[in-house]
Amino acid sequence: MEHVKSIPCAxxxxxxxxGVELVSLLHNHPHFSLEYAFSSSAREDAEPIASLYPQLAGQLDVILQPWHSDLLSQLAQQVRVVFLALPHEASAAIAPALINAGLVVFDLSGAFRLRDSSAHFQAYGFARPDDLPTEIPYGLAEWTTLIGTEQLIAVPGCYPTVSSLALKPVMSLIDGVPMVNAVSGVSGAGRKAAGHTSFCxxxxxxxxxxxxxHQPEIAQAIGRDVIFVPHLGNFKRGILATIYAPLKSGVSQATVDKAYQQAYAAEPLVRLCQQPPAIKNVxxxxxxxxxxxxxxxxxxxCAAIDNLLKGAAAxxxxxxxxxxxxxxxxxxxxRGGVV
Amino acid sequence: MEHVKSIPCAxxxxxxxxGVELVSLLHNHPHFSLEYAFSSSAREDAEPIASLYPQLAGQLDVILQPWHSDLLSQLAQQVRVVFLALPHEASAAIAPALINAGLVVFDLSGAFRLRDSSAHFQAYGFARPDDLPTEIPYGLAEWTTLIGTEQLIAVPGCYPTVSSLALKPVMSLIDGVPMVNAVSGVSGAGRKAAGHTSFCxxxxxxxxxxxxxHQPEIAQAIGRDVIFVPHLGNFKRGILATIYAPLKSGVSQATVDKAYQQAYAAEPLVRLCQQPPAIKNVxxxxxxxxxxxxxxxxxxxCAAIDNLLKGAAAxxxxxxxxxxxxxxxxxxxxRGGVV
Amino acid sequence: MEHVKSIPCAxxxxxxxxGVELVSLLHNHPHFSLEYAFSSSAREDAEPIASLYPQLAGQLDVILQPWHSDLLSQLAQQVRVVFLALPHEASAAIAPALINAGLVVFDLSGAFRLRDSSAHFQAYGFARPDDLPTEIPYGLAEWTTLIGTEQLIAVPGCYPTVSSLALKPVMSLIDGVPMVNAVSGVSGAGRKAAGHTSFCxxxxxxxxxxxxxHQPEIAQAIGRDVIFVPHLGNFKRGILATIYAPLKSGVSQATVDKAYQQAYAAEPLVRLCQQPPAIKNVxxxxxxxxxxxxxxxxxxxCAAIDNLLKGAAAxxxxxxxxxxxxxxxxxxxxRGGVV
Amino acid sequence: MEHVKSIPCAxxxxxxxxGVELVSLLHNHPHFSLEYAFSSSAREDAEPIASLYPQLAGQLDVILQPWHSDLLSQLAQQVRVVFLALPHEASAAIAPALINAGLVVFDLSGAFRLRDSSAHFQAYGFARPDDLPTEIPYGLAEWTTLIGTEQLIAVPGCYPTVSSLALKPVMSLIDGVPMVNAVSGVSGAGRKAAGHTSFCxxxxxxxxxxxxxHQPEIAQAIGRDVIFVPHLGNFKRGILATIYAPLKSGVSQATVDKAYQQAYAAEPLVRLCQQPPAIKNVxxxxxxxxxxxxxxxxxxxCAAIDNLLKGAAAxxxxxxxxxxxxxxxxxxxxRGGVV
Structure with missing residues (x-):
């Protein structure tokens, strides 16, 4: 399989x-090679990622560089896959050109997740570009089949990932609107300094x-209305979702357990737990x-993920x-995690 | 009103x-005087509370002493009111004697909260003593009327306090079972060292x-079944309850707002907020x-209290x-708080 | 003493x-009355402080208003004392006018602390105004005597307060340069959002x-060179200073203890402790x-203070x-504290 | 090198x-195979490590078992190396038998670190056994040479590791007693519940x-008296040591830098940093x-390590x-870490 090592990406x-979690995962991945790491924080003349994340010194020798549109043809020649960890609108702006250049795009923003245009506009405040592929898979990994010809894949949001993974196996047992109470670590708000994410x-x-x-996104993923209340918690990483749903009459614990087993027994990245999971476990x-x-x-x-890994980069x-x-x-x- | 200053308590x-929050509140209260502070941690020969809580040095010069049953008659002569911040079973064991000695007892444990004997036994694992007053008011303060002749008052638990205060004004608008998602700071587990409350x-x-x-206690307080999921959070003090309840058809925001206004507009210790409250606010x-x-x-x-104050001592x-x-x-x- | 209640301040x-700690302390003070609370964050038409600090709702009904220089004469007529909790340069800019208008100014910034002009310029990057009082007391409270005729008092910085209080009683016993290792909570960096004080x-x-x-400020306060290494810690409030100093030959523990007793036995706000203080104690x-x-x-x-109280507002x-x-x-x- | 994979250990x-960090490192190590994980917490009939550390479910399928002395001959036949992550006295008690059985012992406790018997007794309160190897290397890794014939290696303590790594390259430049101010995360106190390590x-x-x-241990490692003040910090992992040392006259920054370069330029696990390290970096x-x-x-x-990794298991x-x-x-x- 040494040849697959050569799948170059950016x-x-x-x-x-x-983004930095993506860089770390791809850098250590046996079959992807990270060729470019673009960042608007990079100085023109290339900047080691360790100058922004000193914890990576001696471990992850990746150079950040600024993106310029005139790099496109070079990029298209040298890499096959692009991961976008950009603001929503920036993703929407750049994705079409990348796709047109023949690149496969995994987009971690919300730019391409909602299929309904008006829901999208209401959620994000901008219209999506017109020149997009007809099919943009919503990549909830355990519930998606990618065949290797897709051009653009919308990677789900952090809250929708944990909520949908928790709910999809049991939707046929639920009678009514699920209620999702979710608490996220502060890293979910991104790296930019802001008053509400200041330490004090x-x-x-x-x-x-x-x-x-993320409420319409969860609703789209589970195919039903949902009530969603996010919370900011005083920890760095992780999301804990506690979900309440009325059951159809007579649904037993055994039926529920079987539904989860059928959905996830063969999935290596979902753990069915005997105890309510703590954030630290994931x-x-x-x-x-x-x-x-x-x-x-x-x-x-009760369901838990690392928002930056299972909820984004991983x-x-x-x-x-x-x-x-x-x-x-x-x-x-x-085990790991940069931030 | 100088005469009321003389209400002595223990x-x-x-x-x-x-307990230490009670001591602090009573010590600084204009109309109660704290005469005794009993603690099984106290050495026989009296111990300043500041030796256990050094933050109180120079601020709260209270002496802890161990309790012995032969102090009862002396206590009954010198104080009028007793606050019990004891383990449930210890409260159950000592309260009858205190009442019989003529003392008014405010009990902060769960020993006297549940009216149904079998629910009580199931929750606490011991039967309550027989020789109790016929009426033991459940002291959810904004919803209780004390007239000054009661002998024993059961002070509600922390989770039930915040949940019931949030739900009682709107119970007539709710159709079905409310779901209470609550996150408590670690002080709710008490001062005794235990693995699950260790820092790491x-x-x-x-x-x-x-x-x-606390689930049957909330159910008793609101007069309806409830689904209650407590969480331990990584902070010291405070409880945030996020409650989900199906409404009767057509209930509007205005109706809800009016219900809360009617219940609490005149209550000095309930704040109706325009934004979801943060733990730090309370x-x-x-x-x-x-x-x-x-x-x-x-x-x-969304409702929040300080578990040790509004949820206990205050x-x-x-x-x-x-x-x-x-x-x-x-x-x-x-503003304050010792722990 | 009811007449002294009438000392109006801003x-x-x-x-x-x-600033908000000052507002809280003055609002609750028996002998000061807070007449104005100026803030550049205030909207023109007055803003309750609780809209910025919701924890204060129902507790501290103070209105924030923006400052305009044409308010000066009104201010000078209505208040006697002004507390400046402004950025250094803003303090330097406004203090002379306030003094000239006859107001007594307590300045919490660094604008007036360093007596040496060149040290000041090097530390703060601006020159102080010329029209200042000849004498500007450096107000390390336990070591200062104010007689009530001063026009401008420089309130010490947080690190210098704890360091100087710890060192001044024993300077005559020390032979050489003291080394101050100090760890501050994040509130010391102020309320403005910044990358290095982001939660993550x-x-x-x-x-x-x-x-x-603060190194030259400590040196000035203790009258000797000092080595000072500040640290940012992962907590909100408080400073712990651990100080290492070579002693003159033969200085005993008893001599040291006596020096502290002499300095502080009569001081109500310094506690001499048998154990190293924890941040939470203060x-x-x-x-x-x-x-x-x-x-x-x-x-x-080992010495500890609350940086916003003993190190500033208190x-x-x-x-x-x-x-x-x-x-x-x-x-x-x-006990208390707003932030 | 496939043959070296066969070095079995316990x-x-x-x-x-x-211990759990050791288990994780050895389990993932390319050339060690973990054959036994002994724990007094294990139930007799074998217990998956994930039942104590649920974060390891699906990642680290190691079975804990209790140790019995009659397992010794079996152990000696099946493994070559033993790592002891035991209390000091338990290590002292068991190490001689393991050595006599022909096993190589890496001991992470303090049982064998101090060469001076009376210093050892004063520090640990028990005498070491008599039947020990004449030479027990003190394994400060960057300063030790192991040749593969040693029977017992004393792995340094966490504080001494960071302090000695920071000081040894520059001891010849220092004139007098270094002062080590160190702050450790709470995991340094171990997993056993105790009042002072309770969350609140x-x-x-x-x-x-x-x-x-650890003061005499640092002194032994650097060959000079030291003043050492440890602190407990409110974080889980990591130690930050800030060290103050008087220099011989005229020592320049360049001389210091050169000393560190000479000591560590070729060492892959020491990073010489341009900025003071934060705990999170390590x-x-x-x-x-x-x-x-x-x-x-x-x-x-300023020097920093992860107390459980560089300061212990790693x-x-x-x-x-x-x-x-x-x-x-x-x-x-x-990157990683279990706790």
Whole structure:
């Protein structure tokens, strides 16, 4: 398989929190080679990633460089896959040119996730470009089949990943609207300094109650309305979703357990747990941990992921593994995490 | 009003987290005088509370002493009110004697909260003593009327306090089972060292899913079944409850807002908030902050308290204020908190 | 003493972390009345401080307003004392006018602390105005005597406060250069969002090694060169200084203890401790805790303060108490803290 | 090199914080195979390590088992190397038998570090056994040469590792006693629950001022008296040491830099840094980061390690690599960490 080592790739937005995790995963991956790491934070004359992330000194000798559109033809000749860890609108702006140049694009932003145009516009405040592929798979990895001819894959958001992985196996058992209570670490807000993510300001609280742009994304992924309340928690990484859903009459714990087993027994990156998962169990991993209990004719699901890995970078790599027919967890089994 | 200053009181369990908050509140209260602070941690020959809580040196010169049953008659002569911040079973064991000696007892444990004997036994694993007053008010302060003749008052638990304050004004608008997702700071587990509350082990996770002893207490307080999922969070103090409840058809935001206004507009220790409250907003205070939003025919309520104050010590003092006809927030308006 | 209640005052920079603590202390002070709280964050038409600090709702009903220079004469008529919690250069710019208008100015910035002009310029990058009072006391409260005729008082910085309080009693016993290792909570960097104080970036580390502007200030306060290494710690409030100093030959523990007793036995806001103080012991208080051990002919001092209180707002109020001949700790004995 | 994969080893104390890191490192190491993981926490009938550390489920399928002395001959037949992550006295008790059975022992406790018997007894409160090898190397990895015939290697303590790595290259430049101010994460206190490491009690403070058992160990390692003040910090992993040392007259920054370059330029696990290292830079790594500044004829060194890796498990593996003539950083270059 030494030849597959030669799948060259590039990362855009390499200095953001998801970007640097992508860089780290791809750099250590046995079958991808990272050729370019673009970042608008890079100085013109190339900047070692360790100057922004000193923890990577001596471990990850990657050079950041700024992107210029006149690099496109060179890029298209030298790499096959591009990962975009850019702001939503920046992704929307650059993706068409990359696709047209023949590159396969895994986009980690929200630019291409929502299929409904008006829902997209309402959530993101801009219209998507016209010249896009007809089919843009929504890459919830355990529920997607990539065949290696797709041009653009929308990598799900962090909250939708954990929520949908938790809910999809049991949707046929649920009667009504699931309610998703989710708490995210602060890294979910990105690396840019802001008042509400300042050290002294962070304190567990809900935000965007019933108005968060991930609500329509979850609804699309599970095929049903959902009530979604995100919270900011006082920790760096990880999301814990506690989900409440009314069950159809007579659904037993055994039925629920069987549904999860059928969905995930063969999936290496989903762990079905006997106890409610703690955030620390998944931080630095590509796992999604799920625990579900039937109580008073409701289902209570606790699910946890690392928002920057399974909720972003690791899921993108998992999708790329699938795209190129590698084992799904290839390069994703080490504990770690840069930020 | 100088004469009311003379209401002498005692605290049992004075060195625990709720106990020391009680000691601090009573010591600074204009109309109570703290005469005794009993603690099984105290050495026989009296121990300054600052030797256990050095932050109190020079601020709170209270002496801890061990309790012995032969102190009872002396205690009954010298104080009028006793606050019990003891383990559940210890409270159950000592309360009858204190009541029989003529003392008014505010009990912060769970020993006297559940009216149903079998629910009590299932939750706490011991039967309550027989020789108790016929009426033991459940002291959810904003929803209780004490007239000053009661002998024993059960102070609500921390989770039930925030959950019930959030739900009671709107129960008539709710159609079905409310779901309470609550995250508590680690001080809720008490001062005793334990593996799961060790610094390196704490990480946001649910526990006691649908089996916590506060579930029947909330159900009793709101008069309806409830689904309750407590979580341990990585912070010291405070509880955030995010509550999901299906609404009766057609209930509007205005109706909800009016219900809260009617319940709490005149209450000095409940704040109705325009934004979801953060834990930090209530830590060190006796406030309960509530924010409620109608969405998709559900009510989403975010409510926060300091578990050791409004969820324990401050509510006990608020009840004692009511018992003696003082202003409800007397002695509770300073920001603070010992632990 | 009811007449002294009438000392009216104003705070500039009222929405910053030190500013809001000042507002809280003055609002609750028995002998000062807060007439104005100026803030550049305030909207033109007055803004409740609780809209920036929701924890203060129902507790501190103070209105923030923007400052305009045409308010000066009105201000000068209505208040006697002004507290400046402004950026250094803003303090330097506004103080002369306030003084000329007859106001007493307590300045919490670094604008007026360093007596040596060139040291000042090197530390702060701007020259001080010319039209200043000849004498500007450096207000290390326990070591300053204010007589009530001063026009401008420079309130010490947070690091210099804890370092100087720890060192001044024993300077005559020290032979050589003291080394101050100090760790500050993140609130010391102020409320403005910045990358290095973002939640995900904060991690214990030294900064400004031997170049911090508080080094010359400490040197000035103790009258000797000093080596000072500040660190940013992953907590919100408080400073712990661990100080290493070579002793003159033969200095005993008893001599050291006696020096501290002589300096501070009568001081209500310095606590001499038998154990090394933890940050939590002083957070929310106006205390400075000091513990000193003689070992191998060196003195090892551990000292702790709350950077926003004893290191800023509370020390300013302590100085104002002294200025008006009130008890030094008046209004400073409650536990608390807003941020 | 496939044959070297066959070096079988065992870990004692596998469920402690250092132990589980050892298990993880050895399990993933290319040339060691972990045959036994002994733990007194294990139930008799074997317990998956993931039942104690659920984060390891699906990643580290190691079975814990209790140790019994009648397993000794079997152990001696099946493994070559034993790593002891036991309490000091337990290590002292078991090591002689393991050595006599022909096993190579890397001991992570303090049982065999101090060469001076009376210093050892004073520090640890027990005498070492008599039947020990004459030579027990003190394994500060970058300063030790193992030739593969040693029977027992004392792995340095966490504080001594970072302190000695920082000081040894410059000892000839220092004139007098170095002062080591070190702050450790709470995992340094081990996994056993205790009051001072409870979540609500941890707060930055010095402890064991000038009396910590690592002080004589550092002194032995650097060959000179030292003043050492450890602190407990409010973070899980990592140690930051800030060291102050008077320099011989005229020592320049260039001389210092050259000394560090000579010592460590070829060492893969020491990073010489342009900025003071933050704890987060080393957490989850086997690196020691060092930054040194000359100021006022003193040297100020900031050095950081992960206490459980470079300060314990990773250093032990680094020594074992050296023992078997592998590359020093083999199996130590991934980011990670279990706890």
């Amino acid at each position: 990362v855009f937005g390499a200095s953001g929190y998801s 300001e962070v304190s567990l609280a809900a935000y965007g109650v019933a108005t968060h742009r 931080v630095g991993t590509a796992f999604c941990d799920i625990h579900a209990v039937v109580h008073q004719n409701h289902l209570i699901i 899921q993108a790599v998992q999708l790329a593994n699938q795209y190129f027919d590698f084992a799904p967890a290839l390069g994703l089994q080490q | 605290v049992f369990g004075a060195s625990g987290y709720s 082990e704490v990480s946001l996770a649910a526990y006691g899913v649908a089996t916590h002893r 830590v060190g205070t006796a406030f309960c902050d509530i924010h409620a939003v109608v969405h998709q025919n559900h009510l989403i309520i 509510q006990a003092v608020q009840l004692a204020n009511q018992y003696f006809d003082f202003a409800p927030a007397l002695g509770l308006q300073q | 705070v500039f920079g009222a929405s910053g972390y030190s 970036e904060v991690s214990l580390a030294a900064y400004g090694v031997a170049t911090h502007r 957070v929310g208080t106006a205390f400075c805790d000091i513990h000193a051990v003689v070992h191998q002919n060196h003195l090892i001092i 020390q300013a109020v302590q100085l104002a108490n002294q200025y008006f001949d009130f008890a030094p700790a008046l209004g400073l004995q409650q | 870990v004692f104390g596998a469920s402690g914080y250092s 009690e941890v707060s930055l403070a010095a402890y064991g001022v000038a009396t910590h058992r 957490v989850g790594t086997a690196f020691c980061d060092i930054h040194a500044v000359v100021h006022q004829n003193h040297l100020i060194i 250093q032990a593996v680094q020594l074992a690599n050296q023992y078997f003539d592998f590359a020093p950083a083999l199996g130590l270059q991934q």
